[in-house]
Amino acid sequence: MTQALQQALATGVLLGFVYALVALGFAITFGVMRIANFAHGQFVVAGMYLMIVLHQQIGMPVIIAIPLCVLIVAAIGMGFEWLTVEPIAGYSHYMQMIVTLGGLIILQQISSLIFGTAPMGVDLTLPALNLRIGQAFISGPRVLAALVSLGAITAVLLVLRRTFFGRAVRSVADSRASAQLMGVNPLKVNLAAFGVGAGCAGLAGALIVPFIFVSPETGLGLTVKSFIVVMIAGVASMPRILLVSLSLGTIEALSGAYLSLSLTPAIVYGSLIVLLVLMMMRQHRTGNLVSLGERDIA
Amino acid sequence: MNVEIMKAVEPRAVGLHKGRWILKLALFAGAVLLPLWNDGAAVDVVTLALLYGFLAAAWNLAGGMAGQISLGHAAFFGLGAYGVGIFYVQLGLSPYLGVLAAVLIACAAGALLGALSFWLPFSGYTFLLLTLAFAELLRAAVRTFETFGGSTGLMFPFHPGVATLQFRNTTVYYFIALAMTILAIAIGKKMRSSTFGLHAEAVRDDEGAAAALGIQSRRVKLLALIVSAGLTGLGGALYAVMFSFITPDQVFSIDFSVAMLAGALIGGIGTAWGPVVGGIVMSLLTQGMARLPLGSGVGADIAVMLYGLALILIVQRLPRGIMPNLLGEHVRGRLEGAALLRWLSRRQSRGVRAPADTDVEVRDRAKVKGR
Numbered sequence: 001m002t003q004a005l006q007q008a009l010a011t012g013v014l015l016g017f018v019y020a021l022v023a024l025g026f027a028i029t030f031g032v033m034r035i036a037n038f039a040h041g042q043f044v045v046a047g048m049y050l051m052i053v054l055h056q057q058i059g060m061p062v063i064i065a066i067p068l069c070v071l072i073v074a075a076i077g078m079g080f081e082w083l084t085v086e087p088i089a090g091y092s093h094y095m096q097m098i099v100t101l102g103g104l105i106i107l108q109q110i111s112s113l114i115f116g117t118a119p120m121g122v123d124l125t126l127p128a129l130n131l132r133i134g135q136a137f138i139s140g141p142r143v144l145a146a147l148v149s150l151g152a153i154t155a156v157l158l159v160l161r162r163t164f165f166g167r168a169v170r171s172v173a174d175s176r177a178s179a180q181l182m183g184v185n186p187l188k189v190n191l192a193a194f195g196v197g198a199g200c201a202g203l204a205g206a207l208i209v210p211f212i213f214v215s216p217e218t219g220l221g222l223t224v225k226s227f228i229v230v231m232i233a234g235v236a237s238m239p240r241i242l243l244v245s246l247s248l249g250t251i252e253a254l255s256g257a258y259l260s261l262s263l264t265p266a267i268v269y270g271s272l273i274v275l276l277v278l279m280m281m282r283q284h285r286t287g288n289l290v291s292l293g294e295r296d297i298a
Numbered sequence: 299m300n301v302e303i304m305k306a307v308e309p310r311a312v313g314l315h316k317g318r319w320i321l322k323l324a325l326f327a328g329a330v331l332l333p334l335w336n337d338g339a340a341v342d343v344v345t346l347a348l349l350y351g352f353l354a355a356a357w358n359l360a361g362g363m364a365g366q367i368s369l370g371h372a373a374f375f376g377l378g379a380y381g382v383g384i385f386y387v388q389l390g391l392s393p394y395l396g397v398l399a400a401v402l403i404a405c406a407a408g409a410l411l412g413a414l415s416f417w418l419p420f421s422g423y424t425f426l427l428l429t430l431a432f433a434e435l436l437r438a439a440v441r442t443f444e445t446f447g448g449s450t451g452l453m454f455p456f457h458p459g460v461a462t463l464q465f466r467n468t469t470v471y472y473f474i475a476l477a478m479t480i481l482a483i484a485i486g487k488k489m490r491s492s493t494f495g496l497h498a499e500a501v502r503d504d505e506g507a508a509a510a511l512g513i514q515s516r517r518v519k520l521l522a523l524i525v526s527a528g529l530t531g532l533g534g535a536l537y538a539v540m541f542s543f544i545t546p547d548q549v550f551s552i553d554f555s556v557a558m559l560a561g562a563l564i565g566g567i568g569t570a571w572g573p574v575v576g577g578i579v580m581s582l583l584t585q586g587m588a589r590l591p592l593g594s595g596v597g598a599d600i601a602v603m604l605y606g607l608a609l610i611l612i613v614q615r616l617p618r619g620i621m622p623n624l625l626g627e628h629v630r631g632r633l634e635g636a637a638l639l640r641w642l643s644r645r646q647s648r649g650v651r652a653p654a655d656t657d658v659e660v661r662d663r664a665k666v667k668g669r
Contacts, residue, residue, distance in 0.1 A: 036423060087614050094367055095613050097426075098563065101369075102613075105556065105606030109599045117595075220552060224434060227427055262449070266438035269431045276428070280418045 004257055006136040012253030014138065014146040016246035018204050019225065021149040023233075023241050024156060025200030026226040031173040031235035032193035035096040039080060041222030042107040043198040047073050047205020048214035049111055049120075056122045066148070069206035070199050077198020078191050080107075085194075089187060104219065112216040119213035141210035152203055156196065157238060169193060173235070221265070228272040232279050248272070329476055333469045341472050345540070347581035348475035349533055353554070354561025354577030355482035355570075356529035361559065362568040363489050364522035365502025369555050370411075370429025373436050374404040374527040376550035378534025380440065383452040383544055386462075388445070393463040397535045404531025405524050407432075412520040430552070437550035451545030454538070463539045471540045478536065479574055482529065486570030498522050499568070530558075553602065557581075560605050564612045566619025575621055580608060 001009075022044055029037045047069045054065040084099045126140025160166035171179035172189040180186055205214075212218075229248060233240035248268065255267040333341050353375065360366045381400030386393045411432060415425040441449040458466050465471065489495035500508040501515045509515050538544050557580065565576025584601035592600070612619065 036427075084610055088617075091613070091617070095617060098559070099610050099613050101556065101559075102606040102609030105609070106603050109603035109606070112599050113596065221434070224427070224430055228431065231424060231427060260442060263438065263442045266435050266442060269435040269438065273428065273431050273435065276424070277414065277418065280424070 001134070003135040005254075006134045008253040008257035009250060010133050010136040010138055011142060012250035013246055014142050014249070015208075015253065016242075016249030017146040017149040017153075018208055019229065019248050020242045020245035021153055021200050022204045022222060023226040023229040023245050024153055024238065025197040025204075026223075027230045027235040027241060028156075028160075028169070028200070029193050029197040030230055032169055033085070033096070033190055035085065035093050035100065036227055037194070037197065038097065038101040038223050039104040039107055039219075040197065040201055040226060041224070042104050042111075042219035043073050043077055043201035044205040044208075044222050045111060045214055045216065045219040046076055046107065047202035048209040048212075048218070049115055049205075050202070051206040051209045052115075052120055052122055052214070055124070062124065062126075066203065066206045070203045073202025073205070074195045074199035077201075078195040080198070081191055081194035086187065086190065089190065104223070108216045108219060115216070117215055117217075119215045121211075121213045122209045124210035139211065141207075145204075145207035145211075148207055149204065152200065153238070153242075156200065165192070169196075225268070225272070228276060232272070232275050244275070247275075333472060342468055343582065343585050345468065345472045345475045346585065347578045348472070348479045349536060349540075350557055350561055350581035351574040351577035352475065352479045352482045353530060353533045353558045354565065354573035355479070355486055356526050356533060357558035358486065358526075358562040358567065358569075358573040359489060359529065360519075360523045360526035362562050362573065363486075363495060363502065364498040364519050366519055366523055367426055367559070368429040368523075369426050369552065369559065370431070370433035371527075371530050371558050372550050372552060372554040373411075373429065373433035374407055374530035375534035375537070375554050376433070376436060376440070376544075376546065377404045377407055378531030379538035379544045379549040380446060380452070380534075381531065382535045382538045383454070384446065387447075387452050387454055392461065393539060397463075397532070397539075400535040400538075401528045401531045404534070405528040408524045408527025409520065411527075412523040416516045416519050430555070433550055433552065433555060437546050440546040440550065446546070447544075449546060451543060451548070452538075454542035456542060464542065468540075471536070474536060478532065483570055483574055485525070485529070486573070490570055494518070494521070502568075553605075556605055556609075560609050560612075562619075564608055564619055566621035569619070569621050572619050572621035576619065579620070580605065 022040070025043075026037065026040045029035065029040070050069045050072055051065060054060045054068060055062060060068070080103055084103045085096050088095060088099060124141050126144055129140035129143045131138040131140075131143050160170060168179070168184045169189055169192060171182065171184055172186050172193075176186055179189075225248065229241060229244045233244045251271050252264060252268050255264045259267060332344060353371075357368070357371050361368055378400040381403045382393055382396035385391045385396030385399050411429060415428050440446045446452070454464070456464060458464050489498065497508070497513045497518045500511070500513055501518050505515050534549060537549070557577070561577030561580050562573040563576065564572075564580060565574065566572025584604055587601040587604060588598045590597045590600075
């Protein structure tokens with residue numbers, strides 16, 4: 001393996017873990033409420049901008065800035081749900097999705113008004129975490145991003161599986177009506193799902209901003225990517241989400257290294273569309289049609 | 299139920315009150331006479347607004363009438379714009395050929411996407427996602443290839459004349475846009491009263507039931523999408539000739555897809571007049587906002603934000619849109635349950651009686667009860 005290939009594979013796989021975290025956040029909202037939250041990518045962007053403000057501009061240490069980002073973005077997510085989706089709970093999923101699309105546009109323009117449209121980033125080096133795998137050199141922030149993402153995914157899954165709160169969320173994802181009959185308040189669960197989903201997104205954003213530039217338009221692409229990942233993998237299986245996310249990161253890194261950087265989005269969307277179509281054809285053949293929301297999350 | 303009976307039972311598509319032809323005549327006269335009153339900036343603003351109205355109506359054919367909500371109509375729009383661009387700028391052919399090619403290319407793209415998503419077992423979400431990803435894919439692809447002008451876009455050399463479809467006097471574009479808008483309304487009205495349109499609405503409301511009645515739902519959806527894509531491509535072609543400059547980030551931008559969706563929703567999804575009205579209103583509003591002296595880019599940002607705000611407010615407060623609520627254009631089919639009940643009870647409490655030729659209350663209430 002050449003050095004370039006090793007480098008691309010290593011960065012791609014590590015980035016894949018972050019994508020998996022974003023997709024998990026998307027899948028939680030999608031699984032619980034059956035609505036595609038278009039603002040999800042913009043929550044990632046919110047995390048990125050917050051990290052810029054907290055770490056770069058105010059000078060907070062990373063270890064405080066990142067959790068703060070998560071909390072603030074989770075709060076933004078819950079406020080978002082309360083303002084947009086909650087008033088029309090019970091409407092068709094399309095209508096709820098359109099409302100989140102409107103929210104995406106508003107959040108996007110707010111970031112554009114505050115930060116302008118020029119790409120921004122954070123200067124962060126973590127020499128202690130710099131990693132050398134074979135001939136590939138991985139910078140500290142990328143390692144940190146992958147490790148923390150993996151930890152966060154595990155934590156979210158544990159909460160969903162082991163705690164009462166997690167069981168309530170899963171029961172609503174499983175069957176809203178039955179959960180309601182058992183005394184679970186679905187509106188509260190909706191709010192919580194948005195909070196957790198946005199928290200995952202905010203964490204991912206805070207983690208990737210040291211090596212990925214952010215601009216207000218970044219959000220939509222991230223929403224589309226996590227949406228496609230969840231459509232391919234289904235909300236029911238974290239291993240599958242992880243697998244698809246890792247492939248996504250790898251495809252992106254390989255295309256960036258060997259083809260052209262500007263062609264990369266086309267390659268990524270193209271391969272995701274092909275994967276989606278293949279997946280649907282397979283499901284058609286096996287008769288196992290709807291993978292979404294058939295069982296509980298994770 | 300066979301279509302003849304459905305037609306007999308259904309009220310006429312537009313349930314505006316008596317004298318509505320006077321209103322339409324006045325609207326038409328006003329539209330034709332506008333350039334006499336102001337030959338400059340106002341005409342350009344209204345031209346763009348008409349284009350947005352036209353686009354929303356084109357989107358509505360697939361999204362509103364056949365229920366195939368797309369977020370990727372910018373793909374068809376951009377293909378239309380680039381169709382003309384490639385034919386005229388790169389190949390040096392007549393722009394009329396370019397417009398024809400633009401429409402055909404957009405139709406072909408619509409057919410491809412439709413065939414892919416309606417013949418595979420995709421859910422509605424997948425269609426939406428597929429269209430969105432398709433638009434983003436095209437945008438990235440066009441940016442990359444220098445044949446298409448790359449990310450800097452295509453500049454149309456300016457040779458005014460009928461043969462090149464370029465005019466010093468922008469009033470010509472105004473009348474083209476007006477004609478296209480009238481065409482879109484006519485197609486919409488035809489859709490609502492034709493067998494094909496009824497089939498489309500039946501598929502939208504309950505695909506299984508429609509299929510059980512012998513309606514070939516896939517073909518209906520595909521045809522609706524192709525017509526919608528072709529018209530959107532025509533809109534893109536007009537945009538390209540009118541501005542003589544197109545970039546991939548502009549014409550394939552999701553902003554256009556959202557503008558089409560928003561226009562249709564605000565005006566009244568599934569109606570003939572609604573999307574045109576909604577598209578025009580939103581465009582006038584945002585153009586006005588972008589011109590406010592608020593500092594560089596602030597007005598434009600707020601203008602885009604208006605689209606987001608409008609989407610949220612219209613879905614929350616008036617899910618049926620302006621036209622059905624304010625002007626009484628009747629919407630067939632499944633409505634949002636809660637909103638309908640509210641609307642019905644408001645009407646009942648005001649003691650408003652339905653006009654003799656509609657039975658909207660009775661049927662819709664029965665439908666709500668049955669659900």
